[in-house]
Amino acid sequence: MEFEKIFTHVDSDGDLRLLQLTDTHLFANSAMGLLGVNTLASLEAVIAQIQQDDIPFDWVMATGDISQDHSARSYERFVETVSVLEKPILWLPGNHDWQPVMHQTLSQKGLSRAKQLVSDHWQLILLDTQVTEKPHGYLEPEQLDFLARSLSEYPQKHALILMHHQSCSIGCNWLDQHNLKNADAFHEVIAPHPQVKAVLFGHIHQNFEYQSAQLAYIASPSTCIQFLPLSKEFALDRQQPGYRYLKLRANGEIHSRVRRLAGQQFLPDAQSQGY
Ligand SMILES: Nc1ncnc2c1ncn2[C@@H]1O[C@@H]2COP(=O)(O)O[C@H]2[C@H]1O
Numbered sequence: 248m249e250f251e252k253i254f255t256h257v258d259s260d261g262d263l264r265l266l267q268l269t270d271t272h273l274f275a276n277s278a279m280g281l282l283g284v285n286t287l288a289s290l291e292a293v294i295a296q297i298q299q300d301d302i303p304f305d306w307v308m309a310t311g312d313i314s315q316d317h318s319a320r321s322y323e324r325f326v327e328t329v330s331v332l333e334k335p336i337l338w339l340p341g342n343h344d345w346q347p348v349m350h351q352t353l354s355q356k357g358l359s360r361a362k363q364l365v366s367d368h369w370q371l372i373l374l375d376t377q378v379t380e381k382p383h384g385y386l387e388p389e390q391l392d393f394l395a396r397s398l399s400e401y402p403q404k405h406a407l408i409l410m411h412h413q414s415c416s417i418g419c420n421w422l423d424q425h426n427l428k429n430a431d432a433f434h435e436v437i438a439p440h441p442q443v444k445a446v447l448f449g450h451i452h453q454n455f456e457y458q459s460a461q462l463a464y465i466a467s468p469s470t471c472i473q474f475l476p477l478s479k480e481f482a483l484d485r486q487q488p489g490y491r492y493l494k495l496r497a498n499g500e501i502h503s504r505v506r507r508l509a510g511q512q513f514l515p516d517a518q519s520q521g522y
């Protein structure tokens with residue numbers, strides 16, 4: 248597999264500004280929902296919120312589970328809906344995505360295939376952790392090699408690593424069984440590279456931030472349904488859909504926050520036991 252790279256230049260303040268959108272779980276049929284939440288309507292509401300918030304950003308990062316039904320139409324809907332932001336989008340696959348259709352459709356709709364973004368002070372590395380038709384994640388040797396190579400290539404630039412699955416425990420037992428299975432191998436690769444500042448992920452459908460001795464682990468709410476933090480068993484949250492904003496400073500600091508929709512418009516079916 249070929250890993251494409253993009254070079255980008257940021258304005259004089261040196262900050263690289265990102266929006267994270269994750270786990271949109273879209274369908275071909277715009278009337279369909281996940282556990283009672285219409286996923287296209289909730290994504291549209293999040294996009295409208297972003298426009299209203301009017302925060303300056305340069306790139307959109309889509310961290311997986313774009314589609315819930317594997318259809319080309321669901322991927323088209325993603326691009327059509329997010330394109331109103333008029334910003335470039337980079338993406339990586341989640342456990343629910345169907346990569347043959349995902350690659351083809353997103354490329355046809357004009358999205359880059361790049362998995363490395365190199366800026367003045369930062370590089371972003373987007374990894375594929377998908378294990379076909381399994382909810383947990385795994386980094387194949389090819390992905391670990393790509394990561395190691397990219398980090399060695401730019402030792403002077405701060406690094407943000409993006410992937411779908413969590414490489415640390417998040418305190419939800421039922422979700423932690425669907426984690427990155429070879430997190431040890433991942434941590435071995437990044438250990439000699441102190442420029443790695445954070446790993447940004449999706450999958451857990453909740454806000455999450457944890458700073459370890461070496462790096463920060465950061466996740467964002469889904470644009471549809473939310474899982475209850477710190478719950479042993481499957482449990483939904485009444486928190487609303489949202490997105491994350493990140494400002495990557497020239498000095499290596501990350502300033503970030505989560506923004507959720509106001510109100511209670513998107514509430515999942517409280518009786519649901521999973522999907
Ligand atoms: N009740 C459940 N128990 C365990 N796993 C579940 C349950 N319901 C859904 N899942 C899986 O857990 C995953 C977590 O987020 P995903 O969006 O990847 O999709 C979810 C399903 O694949």
Ligand SMILES: [Fe+2]
Pocket residue numbers: 270272312341343450451452
């Ligand atoms: Fe998901």
